[in-house]
Amino acid sequence: MHMADALLSPAVGGALWAGTLAAIIYSAKQLREKMDDKMVPLMGVLGAFIFAGQMINFTIPMTGSSGHIGGGMLLAIILGPYAAFLVIASVLVIQALFFADGGLLALGANIWNLGIYPCFIGYPLIYRTIVRGSASPKLITFASVLSVVAGLQLGALSVVLETKLSGITELPFNTFFVLMQPIHLAIGVIEGVITAGIVIYVRTLRPDIVDDLEGVKTLSSGGSLKKVLVITAVLAVITGGALSWLASTHPDGLEWSIEKIYGKPEVPQKQNPISENLSKLQEKTAVLPDYSLPSKGEEENPSWPAVNPGRSISGILGGIMVLVVILLFGIGIKAMRKFREKT
Numbered sequence: 485m486h487m488a489d490a491l492l493s494p495a496v497g498g499a500l501w502a503g504t505l506a507a508i509i510y511s512a513k514q515l516r517e518k519m520d521d522k523m524v525p526l527m528g529v530l531g532a533f534i535f536a537g538q539m540i541n542f543t544i545p546m547t548g549s550s551g552h553i554g555g556g557m558l559l560a561i562i563l564g565p566y567a568a569f570l571v572i573a574s575v576l577v578i579q580a581l582f583f584a585d586g587g588l589l590a591l592g593a594n595i596w597n598l599g600i601y602p603c604f605i606g607y608p609l610i611y612r613t614i615v616r617g618s619a620s621p622k623l624i625t626f627a628s629v630l631s632v633v634a635g636l637q638l639g640a641l642s643v644v645l646e647t648k649l650s651g652i653t654e655l656p657f658n659t660f661f662v663l664m665q666p667i668h669l670a671i672g673v674i675e676g677v678i679t680a681g682i683v684i685y686v687r688t689l690r691p692d693i694v695d696d697l698e699g700v701k702t703l704s705s706g707g708s709l710k711k712v713l714v715i716t717a718v719l720a721v722i723t724g725g726a727l728s729w730l731a732s733t734h735p736d737g738l739e740w741s742i743e744k745i746y747g748k749p750e751v752p753q754k755q756n757p758i759s760e761n762l763s764k765l766q767e768k769t770a771v772l773p774d775y776s777l778p779s780k781g782e783e784e785n786p787s788w789p790a791v792n793p794g795r796s797i798s799g800i801l802g803g804i805m806v807l808v809v810i811l812l813f814g815i816g817i818k819a820m821r822k823f824r825e826k827t
Contacts, residue, residue, distance in 0.1 A: 489587030493650035501592030511566040518700040524814030532803030536724030549740035550732035551671030556602030565603040584773035588762040602635035629676030636672035663741035724799020
């Protein structure tokens with residue numbers, strides 16, 4: 485559900501950039517006051533895993549479409565909403581800057597659509613409300629599916645509304661809405677089941693991580709945190725390095741919806757000075773655009789599975805980038821806290 489710049493006007497894109505930056509600053513402030521330093525490595529490896537996981541599109545049966553995990557709800561359940569929002573924002577920034585996945589003008593919208601709804605609506609209002617006091621596997625599964633579906637439905641609706649408010653495409657609101665909501669309902673159910681499975685497994689290793697429902701989590705000194713970190717890191721490498729070859733070749737839910745209306749999975753970009761400059765910047769920063777090594781020609785009928793060294797490099801490199809960004813954030817938070825204590 486990564487939006488391209490072609491769907492957004494500079495005014496709408498800029499407004500969502502402002503809202504997203506405000507949410508990032510607010511989340512960072514919450515963590516600066518209370519964050520447990522032991523959470524930072526967990527944030528990093530989970531961010532790397534979500535980066536890799538978003539590379540794997542799964543086919544939605546009988547539709548010709550596909551979807552991938554957003555990861556916001558999984559992060560919120562394990563890390564808490566504020567840390568989760570900063571991690572999903574880091575993932576999307578790395579994707580846009582270095583892999584040209586989603587436009588730079590649309591980056592604020594993509595962080596908003598994939599981060600705000602699961603972290604600040606789905607998790608506190610649905611998941612936490614359902615599992616509070618009784619976090620059984622069945623209840624975790626029900627709460628995970630319901631909250632992921634709600635977050636994706638709100639995100640899909642926002643894409644339609646943002647496109648309508650921008651007014652630069654010929655996508656009719658009603659048709660776009662009718663296509664976007666059901667396909668993302670199907671994607672949400674699958675992601676919800678995946679989320680529940682991972683959460684239940686993490687709970688067997690460190691129940692305190694999952695059972696702590698506070699906004700900023702505190703880890704106890706016992707338990708197998710090292711095991712969680714190692715397993716997650718290994719899964720991130722395997723997912724990005726090899727399982728990403730198994731990604732569905734079908735268009736994702738957003739591209740599929742556009743194709744049903746427009747005949748192509750992308751709408752043409754209406755150039756303006758802002759989008760032109762951002763596109764040029766992205767061309768310079770994107771070292772592996774579309775998670776592939778540079779090639780002279782584009783394959784018309786991509787094979788499946790796509791054994792692609794460029795994709796493997798992208799999955800591993802992107803995960804490392806996310807990990808480094810999160811670790812630097814943790815160092816910055818710790819330094820700010822020490823500075824405040826001294827002054």
